[in-house]
Structures are given as structure tokens and as C-alpha cells.
Amino acid sequence: xxxxxxxxxxxxxxxxxxxxxxxxxxxxxxxxxxxxxxxxxxxxxxxxxxxxxxxxxxxxxxxxxxxxxxxxxxxxxxxxxxxxxxxxxxxxxxxxxxxxxxxxxxxxxxxxxxxxxxxxxxxxxxxxxxxxxxxxxxxxxxxxxxxxxxxxxxxxxxxxxxxxxxxxxxxxxxxxxxxxxxxxxxxxxxxxxxxxxxxxxxxxxxxxxxxxxxxxxxxxxxxxxxxxxxxxxxxxxxxx
Amino acid sequence: xxxxxxxxxxxxxxxxxxxxxxxxxxxxxxxxxxxxxxxxxxxxxxxxxxxxxxxxxxxxxxxxxxxxxxxxxxxxxxxxxxxxxxxxxxxxxxxxxxxxxxxxxxxxxxxxxxxxxxxxxxxxxxxxxxxxxxxxxxxxxxxxxxxxxxxxxxxxxxxxxxxxxxxxxxxxxxxxxxxxxxxxxxxxxxxxxxxxxxxxxxxxxxxxxxxxxxxxxxxxxxxxxxxxxxxxxxxxxxxx
Numbered sequence: 001x002x003x004x005x006x007x008x009x010x011x012x013x014x015x016x017x018x019x020x021x022x023x024x025x026x027x028x029x030x031x032x033x034x035x036x037x038x039x040x041x042x043x044x045x046x047x048x049x050x051x052x053x054x055x056x057x058x059x060x061x062x063x064x065x066x067x068x069x070x071x072x073x074x075x076x077x078x079x080x081x082x083x084x085x086x087x088x089x090x091x092x093x094x095x096x097x098x099x100x101x102x103x104x105x106x107x108x109x110x111x112x113x114x115x116x117x118x119x120x121x122x123x124x125x126x127x128x129x130x131x132x133x134x135x136x137x138x139x140x141x142x143x144x145x146x147x148x149x150x151x152x153x154x155x156x157x158x159x160x161x162x163x164x165x166x167x168x169x170x171x172x173x174x175x176x177x178x179x180x181x182x183x184x185x186x187x188x189x190x191x192x193x194x195x196x197x198x199x200x201x202x203x204x205x206x207x208x209x210x211x212x213x214x215x216x217x218x219x220x221x222x223x224x225x226x227x228x229x230x231x232x233x234x235x236x237x238x239x240x
Numbered sequence: 241x242x243x244x245x246x247x248x249x250x251x252x253x254x255x256x257x258x259x260x261x262x263x264x265x266x267x268x269x270x271x272x273x274x275x276x277x278x279x280x281x282x283x284x285x286x287x288x289x290x291x292x293x294x295x296x297x298x299x300x301x302x303x304x305x306x307x308x309x310x311x312x313x314x315x316x317x318x319x320x321x322x323x324x325x326x327x328x329x330x331x332x333x334x335x336x337x338x339x340x341x342x343x344x345x346x347x348x349x350x351x352x353x354x355x356x357x358x359x360x361x362x363x364x365x366x367x368x369x370x371x372x373x374x375x376x377x378x379x380x381x382x383x384x385x386x387x388x389x390x391x392x393x394x395x396x397x398x399x400x401x402x403x404x405x406x407x408x409x410x411x412x413x414x415x416x417x418x419x420x421x422x423x424x425x426x427x428x429x430x431x432x433x434x435x436x437x438x439x440x441x442x443x444x445x446x447x448x449x450x451x452x453x454x455x456x457x458x459x460x461x462x463x464x465x466x467x468x469x470x471x472x473x474x475x476x477x478x479x480x
Contacts, residue, residue, distance in 0.1 A: 003328040071456055073409035075432045076449045082436060088243040169313035172411045176436050192315040196416045208316045215311055
């Protein structure tokens with residue numbers, strides 16, 4: 001326990017005094033989490049709506065694909081992206097390897113399956129008659145989508161929580177595409193890896209504590225939103 | 241595209257020809273996945289049962305704790321384990337830092353929350369009367385536990401699938417506690433990381449990625465079939 005305790009004592013001043021390196025890593029982590037989750041939602045929610053509401057052939061295949069890609073190892077995703085990004089690769093002209101942009105893209109790709117799979121599942125789990133009734137009453141495509149998303153809100157927010165969690169915790173993909181460059185494209189998680197491997201344990205512990213704090217705040221915030229909304233919605237519906 | 245194609249063509253002989261390095265990695269990965277999942281089951285099933293069946297104070301707190309630890313970043317688990325097992329640490333006398341044993345320990349800790357949280361949730365999701373009835377009919381603690389596990393089989397297997405998935409895909413903890421030492425305590429996933437970042441050996445990284453994907457696909461498919469079959473038979477029995 002001595003070692004753990006010592007490192008913890010050394011770590012506290014680093015956090016309390018607002019070490020500039022630590023602050024820049026925190027800021028970049030928040031950027032990554034926000035940009036990747038929002039991008040994944042913008043791309044993923046329409047796909048999930050198509051899977052959940054659509055009545056076309058191949059929609060089950062899409063759902064299975066989304067579920068299966070949840071099991072893709074982040075390192076493999078990162079490596080495939082890296083092969084596409086390197087100068088000789090198809091997107092080589094964009095000069096993405098070892099940049100912040102590559103980190104944003106990698107975390108978006110990792111977050112996407114959570115958004116698609118969990119949102120589609122939530123929409124498919126809605127009461128059977130609800131959407132059919134809306135269709136019969138003449139709801140257009142936009143209205144139907146809005147209704148489905150509103151009613152499946154708990155599941156959609158669960159998807160957002162899972163996506164946020166991945167963007168905050170994962171290191172496999174971003175270390176490969178971003179190179180884990182000190183002071184540039186490190187997130188709190190990849191910085192923990194970096195400092196632990198460099199045997200800077202006090203720094204690693206400080207970063208880890210901040211990461212846990214950030215996860216608690218972000219996840220807690222979204223969970224509160226989820227429980228709050230869900231409750232009201234359900235009460236409303238059973239009253240009518 | 242020519243670049244990707246070229247890499248793939250150089251990777252295939254490595255996989256098909258049974259490259260000794262990749263075979264050894266596969267064997268280590270299977271051992272890590274099997275041992276950590278088995279250890280997590282031995283430790284986690286009793287805890288999951290206690291949370292699911294118990295009627296003591298603090299059981300909701302335990303459940304929330306299990307759910308929350310699902311969001312714990314693997315790098316942080318790795319760092320905590322490393323600080324415990326380093327020579328100066330509390331468990332320094334075990335001499336397991338940077339060994340395969342440390343990898344087993346870290347992956348077991350990562351797998352544990354999946355087993356506990358999903359088993360407890362599955363047991364709590366059983367029809368409300370079922371366990372009460374068994375209690376009334378005089379089932380002892382052992383019988384009750386067996387009944388609960390058998391009926392909640394689908395959820396328990398889902399926990400095993402998630403635990404195995406983490407053991408196969410995660411790199412954060414493995415790299416920190418094991419040091420990612422070639423030919424010793426690397427898993428397929430952490431080897432991809434090293435081949436890309438340290439050696440820029442893309443054919444090897446690609447070959448290892450393909451083997452990892454195949455292994456995940458195989459294990460997930462077997463367990464999913466087992467899960468669906470177990471569930472199917474049981475449900476049919478009970479409605480009859």
C-alpha cells in the first residue's frame with residue numbers, strides 16, 4: 001500500500017495546482033469526447049432510424065452488422081484506419097496520421113456502432129402499435145422519426161452514454177492513428193498509458209484520477225437526463 | 241487501394257502458413273481469455289447471485305458499484321494493478337509485475353464487472369414469482385442459486401460473451417501491467433499495437449488482426465448459439 005499511497009500523495013498537488021500539461025490533456029479529452037460523440041450521433045441516428053423504422057430488405061443484415069461491429073477490437077479499427085490514412089493509402093493525400101483529426105475520426109468510428117445498435121434496438125423495442133398508429137394517422141416521415149426518437153429516448157441516451165464511455169476510455173485506436181504524442185494528441189486515457197509505461201507513476205495517477213472524475217461527471221450528467229426524461233414520459237403515457 | 245491490396249497479399253501467407261510468432265500469440269491470447277473469464281466466473285457468479293437473490297442492506301449499492309465499474313477505463317485498472325504488484329507495492333512479494341500472471345490478474349479484474357453486473361441483472365429480471373415459489377416450496381440456498389442461474393442462463397452467457405470480448409480486445413491494461421513484451425506476454429491485440437507503432441510492420445499487424453477477428457468471430461458464434469439454444473429449450477419447457 002505504501003507505493004500506492006505515496007503516488008497518490010504526489011499526484012494530488014499536480015491536480016490541485018492545475019498543471020498546464022494536465023489542463024491541456026483534459027481540454028483535448030473533452031474535445032475528443034464531444035466531437036466524436038456528436039459526429040457519431042449525427043451519422044448514426046439516421047442509420048438507426050432507417051434500421052428501426054424502415055421496411056426494406058437487408059435491414060436485419062444492417063442490424064447484425066451494427067451489433068457485430070461492437071465486438072471489433074479498437075486496435076484493429078485503429079490499424080485499418082491507419083492503413084487508409086498513411087501516405088500510400090487511399091486517403092493519404094489528407095495527411096492524417098499522427099494528427100488530432102485522426103484521433104477524432106478514430107473515436108467517432110468506435111462510437112458509431114454503439115449509437116446505431118442501441119438506438120435501433122430501442123426503436124424496435126417500442127410498443128408494437130405505437131408507430132403503426134402514427135402511420136395510420138398520417139404522420140409523415142419526419143414526424144414518425146421524431147416520435148420514435150422521443151419515445152425511445154431512454155435507449156437513445158443509453159447509446160450516447162456508451163459512446164461517451166468509449167471515447168473517454170479507449171486507447172487502442174487513438175494510440176495507433178495518433179501516435180500518442182506527448183502534449184499534442186493525447187487523451188487522459190492514452191496519457192495514463194504513456195506515463196505508466198514511462199514509469200512516471202505520480203503523473204499517471206494524477207491523470208487517472210482526473211479521468212475518473214470526468215467520466216463520473218459526464219456519465220452522471222447524461223444518466224440524470226435519461227432518468228429524468230424517462231420518468232416523466234412514462235407517467236404521461238400511462239395516464240392517457 | 242493498390243496499397244491495401246498489397247498489404248493484404250503479404251499478410252495472407254503469414255496466416256495461412258502458420259507463422260510461429262502468430263501461433264504463439266494466438267495461444268497466449270486464448271489462455272488469457274480462458275483463464276481470466278474462468279477466474280471472473282468463479283469470483284463473480286457468487287457475487288452476482290448474492291446481489292440478485294440476497295435481501296440485505298447495501299445490495300443496491302453493490303449493484304450500482306458493479307454497473308459503474310463497467311465504465312472504468314482499462315488503463316486505470318492496469319495502472320492500479322501495476323502499482324500493487326511493483327516490487328515496492330503492497331503485493332510486490334508476488335514478483336508478477338511485467339509477467340503473464342499480471343496480465344491474467346488485470347484481465348480478470350476487467351472481466352469481473354461484466355459477470356457480476358449481467359448475472360445480477362439477469363437474476364433480477366426473472367419472473368417475480370419464480371424464486372418466491374421455490375423458497376416457499378422449501379428450496380435451500382444451494383437449490384435456489386442453481387435454479388436462478390439455470391433460469392437466468394441467457395443473461396449469464398451474455399456476461400461471459402462480454403467478458404471474453406474484453407479479454408480478447410483490450411490493450412490498455414495488458415500493455416501497462418505486462419509491458420507488451422514480444423514473445424512473452426503479448427496478446428493478439430497488444431501485438432497489433434506494437435507491430436504498427438514500434439516496427440511499422442504492416443503485413444504482420446494485418447495478419448495478427450485477421451487472426452484476432454477470426455478468433456472473436458468463432459468464440460462469439462459458439463457462445464451465441466449456445467445461448468440461443470439454452471434459452472430456447474428452457475422457455476419452451478416452461479410455457480408447456
